[in-house]
Amino acid sequence: MSPPSPPGRATLKDIARAVGVDVSTVSKVLNDGGISVRAQTRQAIIDEANRVNYRPHALARNLRTQRTGALGILLPDLTNPIYAETVHGAMRQAEQSGYVTLIAEVSDERRSAAAYMRLVSERRIDGLIIAVSAETEEMMAAIEANPVPHVFVNRRSSIGRSVTVDDQASGRLAAQTLIDAGHRHLAFIGSAPELDTSRRRRQGFVEVCAAAGLAPVLDIVGPVSRRGGFDAMHKLLDATRRPTGVFAFNMLVGIGALAAARVRGVRVPDDISVISLDGEDAIFTAPPLTAIATPLAEMGARAVVELEAMIDGREPQDVVIDIPPKLIYRESVAGPPNE
Amino acid sequence: MSPPSPPGRATLKDIARAVGVDVSTVSKVLNDGGISVRAQTRQAIIDEANRVNYRPHALARNLRTQRTGALGILLPDLTNPIYAETVHGAMRQAEQSGYVTLIAEVSDERRSAAAYMRLVSERRIDGLIIAVSAETEEMMAAIEANPVPHVFVNRRSSIGRSVTVDDQASGRLAAQTLIDAGHRHLAFIGSAPELDTSRRRRQGFVEVCAAAGLAPVLDIVGPVSRRGGFDAMHKLLDATRRPTGVFAFNMLVGIGALAAARVRGVRVPDDISVISLDGEDAIFTAPPLTAIATPLAEMGARAVVELEAMIDGREPQDVVIDIPPKLIYRESVAGPPNE
DNA sequence: AACAAATAGTCAATCGATTGAGCAGACATC
DNA sequence: GATGTCTGCTCAATCGATTGACTATTTGTT
Incomplete structure (x- = not known):
């Protein structure tokens, strides 16, 4: 047997030399480049390419092809x-x-x-x-x-x-879930309105609330992080009239909200219910988080x-x-x- | 004013033509290429390069420099x-x-x-x-x-x-922490011994246990994931003689272990203590996870x-x-x- | 046998930048 | 005025692959 592939740096030129043809022929054979070549030559090229484990040099190819x-x-x-x-x-x-x-x-x-x-x-x-x-x-x-x-x-x-x-659909589903569970005082923890995902989730949420004659708390905004959810939940719990059902912008916010409730001695779900978006993974929180899975x-x-x-x-x-x-x-x- | 930078595709050649020098001169000026050039010419090249917002074409440069x-x-x-x-x-x-x-x-x-x-x-x-x-x-x-x-x-x-x-140091710290808290029956939830990180954490853990005259449970292994931690904790809780202090391979395992305890009605930390590695982030679990932070x-x-x-x-x-x-x-x- | 057409390739430019070698002109030196 | 030395550049090869144009040989047709 010939030595195993030389240390990974074979070029078209090497193959061409070994087979005794021009580099352009090798290139065309290896790329199906619209050229007629004898079966014998073709096979020799392919064999040699395999033997040396040829891979095109991405930079060189890309420079030429502009991709x-x-x-x-x-x-x-x-x-x-x-x-x-x-x-x-x-x-x-x-x-x-x-x-x-x-x-x-x-x-x-x-x-x-x-x-x-x-x-x-x-x-x-x-x-x-x-x-x-x-x-x-x-x-x-x-x-x-x-x-x-x-x-x-x-x-x-x-x-x-x-x-x-479909963020609006998610917002609607969150509202509907809480309403179906019997809640009448809802809140949405979202982000500042620059984030259009937050706008749309909120919009769907409001839509269903309105249809049910409810006026949810919507002005609790902050960074959409665990910290943000933590702080936001505190604000909600401080309010004179606490919501009983909270929709969290995403899993991180939901986890933060849960933690705030825990710190305050507010029981979930006995005292307050929490639902979040994208929390497919949040099965290990306490309590396990009800969530709306979106196809990320x-x-x-x-x-x-x-x-x-x-x-x-x-x-x-x-x-x-x-x-x-x-x-x-x-x-x-x-x-x-x-x- | 001249038109703003043409849509981002200026090459050395363009600059050379505009200034009236060779591309190699432009290249050398722009790269400090050990060449003497009149201040005037140099400045003209630099100005033109800035005007067209020149950036070298990474592919071309890399092809040549082999980087x-x-x-x-x-x-x-x-x-x-x-x-x-x-x-x-x-x-x-x-x-x-x-x-x-x-x-x-x-x-x-x-x-x-x-x-x-x-x-x-x-x-x-x-x-x-x-x-x-x-x-x-x-x-x-x-x-x-x-x-x-x-x-x-x-x-x-x-x-x-x-x-x-330093995984061994982490293992030692975990054992020491549990021992200092008064525990005598310890366990380590790790992975199969192919993972050398697991071997080393285990080693440090065992070392300190041995020095304290303790024989921890070490054979609970599985995938180092939430699921793995969940299953492993179940096994520990099924044992005739339950450990009271558990060291989890990492945060995911720790979270899974916490969840298993919860499902089984075993209180943490009242009934069993859990410490994990890499859980800096796990402040929002219930209860918040004691952890050993490693500089990932x-x-x-x-x-x-x-x-x-x-x-x-x-x-x-x-x-x-x-x-x-x-x-x-x-x-x-x-x-x-x-x- | 002459010509066309198909076969089996080769040639050379090109992508954009880098780099060592080389060269023309200015100036200094003797 | 011949030689040498800087200064300030240019020339041309090169990295590795792609691709349209072109050529030489063979085969087929009349």
Whole structure:
């Protein structure tokens, strides 16, 4: 036997030399490049390529073809499980489609613009999934200055396509669940209205409340984090007229709300019920959190599909994932206490 | 004014033409390339570069320099907060050092070898951080076949450098904490011994137990996940002689253990105490989890530093991060119940 | 036998940047 | 005025792969 593959650095030229043909012939054979080649020659090329374990040098190929085979993902924080789940779905799809993924974590806005420039203006990627919080001027300016196919995920945008879940339906389902359990005094813990996901969840929530003749508390806003939920719940518990049913913007907020109730000696669900979004994972809280599961991974995956469409020059769509939100009934919701 | 920067695609050639010099001159001026140039010419080049907002084409530059400016990170699961935190730290450091990061999430072993090959043999990266679970033959073979600078993070390896935290010290601290609280019947919930982190935590734990004349339960192993912790705790509670103090491999295991206790009506910490590793974040469990914080983000960052050293041809080290584990005393640990 | 057409390739430019070697002109030196 | 030394650049090869244009040989047709 010949020595095993030389240490991984065979080029087209090496193969061409070994077989005794031109590099262009090798390239065309290996890429189905519309050329007629004798079966014998073809086989010799393929055999040699296998023997040396040839892989095209991505940089060289990409330089020529003006494609990188890489997608970028811009997100604020990987340790946030909501993003992690979304990215998870996006990466799976990207891998299936033969793309590698470049992730840039960008905590603040100035840096997100800089990270954008880095990936885009050095032309390291073919397209970009944008999951940073809200539209900021820096970001928008960066995109206009240096356009690249891009898709916003879980947020609408005035300057591009977006893939979202049906937040209004989630809001409606949350309200309906609490109302069905008998609650009449509801509250929504959300974010400042810049986050369009919060606006839409709130809107669906209000809609169903209104239809039932209820006027929920809606002005409790803050960062959508455990800390934010913790603080918000405190505010609700301080109110002269406490709500008995609380809808939390997401799992983190829900977990924080639960913790605040616990600290205050308020029992869940005996004294107050809590329902949150995206809490599929929150089965290990105390009590286990009733939650509305939204298809985050599917959303991430679909964003990649739409992005590929843009890259291939097809006309992408604004997509709302049509998997309806799913209620996961656990212990944090029950009937209201007797007054 | 001239039109604002043309849509982000200026090349050296464009600048050279505008200024009236050769591209090589432009390149050398922009890169400090050891060449003498008149101040006037130099300034004209710099001005023009700024005007068109020139950024080098990463692919082209990298093709020539044989550097990609990219690091790869191989990890099993982004939704696992332990990995998320580590990657977080690694990405921060990478960004500071001017690298972009390519993340490949690889759930099973065959795919991790494939992902490795993808990134490495297409030469998309200069180096690789490996955080996949254990040494597997496929993986080792892939690395040998196609070597690239690489650092293992949070696990030792026979075939490369590694950056870890002091797991033994964590194990000792966990045992000491429980013993100091008065416990005599201890248990460790770990993983199968393939995971060297588990071996080392166990070792430290045993050491302190032995010094105190105790013989802890050590054979409860399983996947190091919430589910694994849940199941393991059930086994412990089924035992004829229940331990009163439990050390959980990590936060997920700890959370699962807490949930199992809750389901069984066993009170924490009244009936049983639980301490876990890496639970800095687990303040919102019920009860809040006493935990030992390990410097995960620092570990990730340091792994990148060592990797850079390898890439630059310096001799890297096996590193144990010397930030000592830190006890975060919360409610899940108390004295043992009276017998 | 002459010509067309199919077969089996080769040639050379190109993607955008980097880099060592080289060269023309200005100035100094003897 | 011949030689040497800077200064200030340019030339051309190179990284590895792709691709349209082109050529040489063989086969087929009349």
